[in-house]
Each structure stands twice: as C-alpha cells, then as structure tokens.
Amino acid sequence: MSDHFIVMAKRGRMVMLTIFSLVFVALGIIILLVPFNEPVLPTVIGILAILVFGLCFLYYVKALAKREPAVMITKEGIIDNSSYIRAGLVKWEEIEAIDFLNFSGQVFLGIFTYDSELIINRSSGIKRVFNRLNKGLLPSQVNIPFKNLDCSAEELMNAIGERWDTALKEESKKE
Known part of the structure; x- marks a missing residue:
C-alpha cells in the first residue's frame, strides 16, 4: 500500500x-x-x-x-479539494463515519465528523456561509460529489478502509 x-x-x-x-x-x-x-x-x-x-x-x-487532485487519501486522513468549499485535511481521528449519500439524484461521499461544526469553524467568509448551507442539506460535514471523481466507488472505499485501519492500529499502539 x-x-x-x-x-x-x-x-x-x-x-x-x-x-x-x-x-x-x-x-x-x-x-x-x-x-x-x-x-x-x-x-x-x-x-x-x-x-x-x-x-x-x-x-x-x-x-x-x-489540475490538482480532487481527493487524496493519506495516512493522516482525507484531503478534500473537490469543490470550492473544500474541507482540506480531515484527520482520521476527527472522522466518526464515512458513507455514500444520495441527494437530489446525486451520490456524495459523506464524511461524518465527531464535531458537527468542524468544517464550518475551519472556514471563513463566503466559504463559511456555503458550508453552513451545505450542512442544512445533508447530515454529513464533508460532502464530496462522487460523479466528479475519476475512480470507482470500490477503489475509493478500499483506499479509505486500508488507510483508516492503519491509522487506528498506529493510534492504539501509542496508547
């Protein structure tokens, strides 16, 4: 990996x-x-x-x-650069769950964080307004439009699962 x-x-x-x-x-x-x-x-x-x-x-x-990456899955977390209101780095320890969500006929990779205000608090100006509006539409804090990504759902979820598991194992070793 x-x-x-x-x-x-x-x-x-x-x-x-x-x-x-x-x-x-x-x-x-x-x-x-x-x-x-x-x-x-x-x-x-x-x-x-x-x-x-x-x-x-x-x-x-x-x-x-x-022509930068829309999403990067790293050992630190998920880096979202997929839209104007991108979340940036969301660390594994901040993530509670990840799931695909449907909204208005579009599929999103939804990232649920432990802190429901995490992304809003990190943003400012018009991005903060858009993130607040986004929060009212879907229950997840980060919503990445899957149609825009050049990979399969299986590839993406495998990459997320592998790196998230590795991060959890490394975190448990530190404790």
Whole structure:
C-alpha cells in the first residue's frame, strides 16, 4: 500500500460544469437587461445568478488550469479539494463515519465528523456561509460529489478502509 491514494476530478465533467456556469452567468445578465414591471425580484435573481455561478465559473477554470487532485487519501486522513468549499485535511481521528449519500439524484461521499461544526469553524467568509448551507442539506460535514471523481466507488472505499485501519492500529499502539 502506498502512502497516498490520489483521485483526480473527471476532466470532461469539469469542462461541462464550467460551460454550465458560464451559461447561468449569461442568463443572470439577460435577466438584468430585460425590463420588468416589478424589477426587484428579477434583479435579485439576476445578481445572485451572476455572483454564485460566476464564482463557480472561476473555480472550475482555475481547477482545470491547475489540475490538482480532487481527493487524496493519506495516512493522516482525507484531503478534500473537490469543490470550492473544500474541507482540506480531515484527520482520521476527527472522522466518526464515512458513507455514500444520495441527494437530489446525486451520490456524495459523506464524511461524518465527531464535531458537527468542524468544517464550518475551519472556514471563513463566503466559504463559511456555503458550508453552513451545505450542512442544512445533508447530515454529513464533508460532502464530496462522487460523479466528479475519476475512480470507482470500490477503489475509493478500499483506499479509505486500508488507510483508516492503519491509522487506528498506529493510534492504539501509542496508547
């Protein structure tokens, strides 16, 4: 077993998400340009679409240019760099459970931590807001969209299981 199991993001999916983000930014601009009788709600929707999908677009362009691993399974824990609100390193001793979760027809690798506020407390600014919103959608603290990962569920769970077991054994030796 090597020290790191590296999972890259699916390049084709990243390109598709970049294009979708750009389309929604364009729709937000169109909404702002169309005259409405009651302009308040369309203006808010247009601005939110531009801001949210603009951030998504920038994130995906940067991710495509940098081409870094989306997820790394190491002897220290799981490093999540799969999205804008990435959790970073979640240490094995912070993890209570790991499971696949379904939400809105999408499968996520859900990481449950002992501290339900762990990821929120580590983040700041807009990432903190997004992590708080994310917490309201799924019960796990870290949610990695599995469709974006370029590996099978079996490979991923085997890598997690091997390294988690090793970390638990090393921890019990220290005690």
